[in-house]
Amino acid sequence: MLRHPDYTRDRIQQLVRRLRGKIYAARLPVADLQVAGPVGRISFAEAQRLTGFRPARRGDQFGPAWATFWFRAAVTVPAGWAGSRVDLLWDSQSEATLWVNGRSVQGLNMTQGDRPDAMLLERCAGGEQVEFQIEMACNRTFGVSTGSGYPTGEEPVSPYHLRRCELASFDPVAWDLYWDAQVLTELEAELAREDATSDKSWQGWLLARLNDFANTLDLERRETWAAAREILRDLYAHRNGGRCVELSAIGHAHIDTAWLWPLAETHRKCERTFSTATAYLRDYPEYRFASSQAYQYAVIQQRNPDLYARIQECVARGQFIPVGGTWIEPDCNIPSGESLGRQFLFGQRFFEKEFGKRCREFWNPDVFGYNGQLPQIMRQAGITRFLTQKLSWNRFNKPHHHTFTWRGIDGSEVLTHFPPADTYNGDGSIRELRLNVKNYKDHDRSRECYYLFGHGDGGGGPTKGMLEVLRRAADLPGLPRTAQRTAEEFFDRLERDVTDRPVIWGELYFEYHRGTYTSQAAVKRHNRRAEQLLHDIEFLRATMPNYPRDEINALWRTLLLNQFHDILPGSSIGEVYADSARQFAELFAAGEKLLPAGSQLVNTTGFARAEVVEHAGTLQFVRAPPYGPAVVAEPPAAVRL
Ligand SMILES: [Zn+2]
CATH class of the missing domain: 1.20.1270.50 (Glycoside hydrolase family 38, central domain)
Known part of the structure; x- marks a missing residue:
């Protein structure tokens, strides 16, 4: 046995961290970077008419909060990189959009460098020139606050500063090897941290073989890499047993249509997030990305038709998944029943017109409680399934089930699922994949769970790293059996999987907010x-x-x-x-x-009324049937005009 497993583990983890540095071994700082601004939230076309560009250098600070800067660069790719993929590495500690040839290619840096890379050339000839522009917004995922979501006041150094702008030659072998090693290393560490796995054999073998990997891999001697990867491949050949949790995963980017930023910034958040999603959907065929809120699609349709066309292609391919069936994700306590009906009417109508299909699930994971009328409204909108997880935040009474039938006050029923990771912004970590299994409250009757992964609230969505983890986590002992599936595919499986569902009747009250x-x-x-x-x-x-x-x-x-x-x-x-x-x-x-003009008094409510009104300058007693014209009537003895 390994005599010092902690040291062994540390050593392996250090090696994997150093391996990450090999992904972009060849880099070139962008020497001629020009910037203009601050300006407001101008369009790309308006940005092309900007003047007053000046050189930008690493360390430059930008502001104030909410300002926008436009960068331009033209760089010659080193001749020695011929045949390799060329990525841009950008870090401005802010939200940003990469534009190439007039197209929004990808979002960058939601918060503090969480998404620093974007592909510029899939395969370069070497020696060619690449041009790009970056729209840098002086705000972050959570507006102008720190990651915790709340402002901290004036900072001595602007949080929005240029830390990196480089071209880099991408090494796909280092990338694959890094993620192969990273996933298994994280899994081994999680099993050791909990030390509760029933499969000690797998746990021991994992550490021993990772140790062999560390002994075989010499980062500076590339000829050792293939043999090292072979050791990992052997580990990936291990599979789960007969019955285990079947985890359906789906990429998501919860975009609050307004919150710690105004609507105008939401429009750019959608542009950044959807540009990223469509780019990654092309690179990862198994990737599925769910997006709710018809309003956000309508914004992109109007603001960025080129991006909207890319979304339409991805929807047609079955990868970009419109979900929810509503115009936005509405509050479900204050709006009237009619308003909630219209949320579905306008949402479903949009999805049907644009994508030829209505949604079958109500997707509203972040709302502060759900009234007991909703199942009836959902059913009348053609919706039979419901997804949220918000009640897991309850202060006192945690929900007893993750999968159940929700019955409305009129008896209408919908199949309901709360993703057991208790988040709609999953980080794609091994720890969180395991959390689905640990948290799920309905193992006695079901093994189907849903997992929503990707940066959210302020948008962003999945990173490539999350997609790499999920690809490798497909079927490994210690993890649920995992595959990316659409909401429809997941709920179909869930419906088949569990027929004796517990029933929860009436309002889903939220004990928070x-x-x-x-x-x-x-x-x-x-x-x-x-x-x-x-x-x-x-x-x-x-x-x-x-x-x-x-x-x-x-x-x-x-x-x-x-x-x-x-x-x-x-x-x-x-x-x-x-x-x-x-x-x-x-x-x-x-x-x-x-409103029509005229002097006829009309009762616009559904109740018969008899009351005093002020009409034509005098008080009159009138009677009116439901939804009918009022007539002047003799007041009861108790009424004095
Ligand atoms: Zn929200």
Whole structure:
């Protein structure tokens, strides 16, 4: 046996870290990098008309927060790199978009260099010139705050500074060897950390063979690499036993439509995130990426048609998966039943028109509770499945199940799954893959679990590293049997897997974030006023000629947008509420104009009414049937005008 497993483990891990450095062994700092700005959130076309470019150097600081800078570079690829892939390595400690030949190619650096690389040339000739532009936004995944999500105040050094801009020759052999070693090393460390694996034989063999790998691999003698990889290949030949957790995984990037950043930044977050997703979907055929919120697709359709065409291609290939069936991911406590119905109507209508298909699942993982009417509304929107995990954050009462039937107050039922990793922003680590197995509360009846991986809240999505881990974690002892699957494929499997599901009846109450419901009163008042106004417009105009359908739909889209789960509850930054107040003011102004003129009093509610109204300058007692005209009537003796 190995006499000092901790030392052995340390030594292997150090070697693997050094191996990572071999992936980009040949690098070239970009000497002629030019920058212009600060500017606002201008379009790519506007950026092409910028003047005043000046040299940018490593260490340069940029700001203030929310400002944008545009970089340009033209670099000659070293002749000696002929035949190799050329990547850009960029780190500006901020969010950024890489543009090549007028196309948004990929997002970079969501927070602090989490995504520093992007492919520039798949196979270079050597000696050619590459040109690119970078749109650098002085903000991060969580707006202008630190990673914890909350601002820390003024920093002596701008957080947005240029740390790296290099061309690099990509070494695919080092990359594959690194990820082969990294996954097994992390797995071995996890098994040792928990020391609870039932398969001590596998645990011992893993460490011993990784030790052999470390003894065989000499990073400076490339002729040793093949033999070292052969040792790992032997480990990858091991498989799970008969019954184990079947983990379906799907890439995701939860993009809050507004939260710690305004809507205008969300539009760029979508551009960065979807550019990255479409690029990686091409490189990883097994990759599946789920994206909800029809609104975000509509934004890209209008703002970046070239990217939208790439999304359409990926949807057609079955890799980019529209999910959720709603316009945005709405708050599910404050909007009226009619509004929630419209969320599905506008969402499903968009997905059907654009992609020829409605969603079969409601995807709303981050919302602060779910009212008991939702199963009925879902069923009427053609949806029979529901995904969230938010209740795992409950302060006092944790949910008893991850898979169950949720029954609404009218008896409608939907198959419900809470991904047992308790997150919609999975990091793709070995630890988290194992967490699915450890946390799952329904092993006695089911072995199907779903795992959502990728940077989220502020978008970003999966990294290439996460995709490499999942590829290798497919079927290894100590890990669930894992494959990337669409939401439909996962729920089909789940439906077949477990038929005696527990039933949970009524509201799914969320024991957290409750203060939001007494915050930002104005947006809540505007929401209800707008719901009432739109109801009245639709009712009153329905029997008149020239029904203003397009105008009414535009107002609905504004209202639905403001029901987003960080706007309506009150959990966004102040700038979001300034935008919201402006949008509602426009909605009310446009809506009032759509109300018919005239002096006839009409009851626009579904209840018979008898009450005093002020009409034509006087008080009158009127009676009106549900949805009917009011007539002046004799008041009861108790009423005095
Ligand atoms: Zn969210």
